[in-house]
Amino acid sequence: VKTNFSPWIQLFRVFAPSWRFFDRPVQVPILWVRYIDQAEKPGPWEKRLLRKAASSNRSWKQIFLNSTENHLLICRELLNQHEFDLQHGVVNSVSSQLIERLVLLDIPGDSQSEDRSGSKKLQYKMTFSDHDDYLSPILDLPAKRISD
Amino acid sequence: LSDIKISILNFTCWLLSVATLFQSIELLQLKKVWTNTGIWSWSILRQDRSSFPNSILPFLDTCFSARSFTAILWLRTLSSLGFIIGFGYFESLVKIHIGILLITTWLIAVRWRGTFNGGSDSMTAHIALYVWIAQCFSSSSWLVRTCLGCIAIQVTLSYFIAGIAKLRNPEWRSGECLPKLFQISGYPEPPDSFKKIIQHPKYAFFLSWMVILFECLFPFSWIDSRLCLVFIGLAIGFHGMNFRIFGLNRFIFAWLAGYPSLYYFSMSHSLQ
Numbered sequence: 001v002k003t004n005f006s007p008w009i010q011l012f013r014v015f016a017p018s019w020r021f022f023d024r025p026v027q028v029p030i031l032w033v034r035y036i037d038q039a040e041k042p043g044p045w046e047k048r049l050l051r052k053a054a055s056s057n058r059s060w061k062q063i064f065l066n067s068t069e070n071h072l073l074i075c076r077e078l079l080n081q082h083e084f085d086l087q088h089g090v091v092n093s094v095s096s097q098l099i100e101r102l103v104l105l106d107i108p109g110d111s112q113s114e115d116r117s118g119s120k121k122l123q124y125k126m127t128f129s130d131h132d133d134y135l136s137p138i139l140d141l142p143a144k145r146i147s148d
Numbered sequence: 149l150s151d152i153k154i155s156i157l158n159f160t161c162w163l164l165s166v167a168t169l170f171q172s173i174e175l176l177q178l179k180k181v182w183t184n185t186g187i188w189s190w191s192i193l194r195q196d197r198s199s200f201p202n203s204i205l206p207f208l209d210t211c212f213s214a215r216s217f218t219a220i221l222w223l224r225t226l227s228s229l230g231f232i233i234g235f236g237y238f239e240s241l242v243k244i245h246i247g248i249l250l251i252t253t254w255l256i257a258v259r260w261r262g263t264f265n266g267g268s269d270s271m272t273a274h275i276a277l278y279v280w281i282a283q284c285f286s287s288s289s290w291l292v293r294t295c296l297g298c299i300a301i302q303v304t305l306s307y308f309i310a311g312i313a314k315l316r317n318p319e320w321r322s323g324e325c326l327p328k329l330f331q332i333s334g335y336p337e338p339p340d341s342f343k344k345i346i347q348h349p350k351y352a353f354f355l356s357w358m359v360i361l362f363e364c365l366f367p368f369s370w371i372d373s374r375l376c377l378v379f380i381g382l383a384i385g386f387h388g389m390n391f392r393i394f395g396l397n398r399f400i401f402a403w404l405a406g407y408p409s410l411y412y413f414s415m416s417h418s419l420q
Binding site: 073094105 | 197336
């Protein structure tokens, strides 16, 4: 996804050969979320888009249909894209808007343990291996979860 | 060889349809995340396309509304299913079917900012393009052969270039890259049993070189049909492991559709 190509080139990007699989590990930023309760007290940071969550119960049947893990993969690519946008000073990018929605939604296959009915706000951060963290503004949780 | 060529082309269409069937069902399963209220809402994604001429954006808006995109995915699913269960016997329908696969593959990629699933989408699009050209001009023997050749080259380079890139990377040569790939990459975590194996430097070194050698030597599959079958078997095992370790299921079916073309060239070389 990381590219500065023109939208016209992106339009036909799928026809460009993609060959260099696994030639080097690309470090994916870690996405953290914390919920802020009605007394404005932030809770602990929790990791999102956990790599382990979806893979722990993988069976051979998923060789045919593995939509949950494929979606988690594209969500993690989105984190890389957002990192790229941040490094290039892109403000209010499409990636940042998508990540806002990502943290506000329940992601299939991602662990969502506790009931958040007491929380009204949310904040996320992204941590990187080689530069400073990104801390988002505080976001209002919708009265009803977007995905509901 | 001419009859074999057409059979190979039809078999490629069939395997491509299997790949697109599963891909389409997966996207339908994910409908919740790409409708207007989901993460990947077109209302946000279209901002990437805002510099397009006014003639194109309305077309994309029409295609990517939740209702239209659902219809596109169902069309792709039913077309693939129809071909798999036997509509491929009708020659005129084959061209329409592959045309549907080509256009819908492209539209899905545009919808997802270039590709949904990287290399597998790219391979699917390439095969659909060459197969569609070959089907449209099936009376032209050299053109069909050229299209099959393009698919075979694409498959071969997909391994060979990846292999050369690994060979040039000192971390891959020393076996250090493989454990890192599992620890820090965006791919899902491998099963615990595999993690234990890969943490052992000797095994990591051995596995790294197995992958490098397999990928770098893949062009030898063109030399002989029996050797080609060995490489295809190894490739299926390789993709099977990638599924088991990383959950990358789409690569198996996308690449499977490319192997008949490769086999055709190894066979024609043997027969000559």
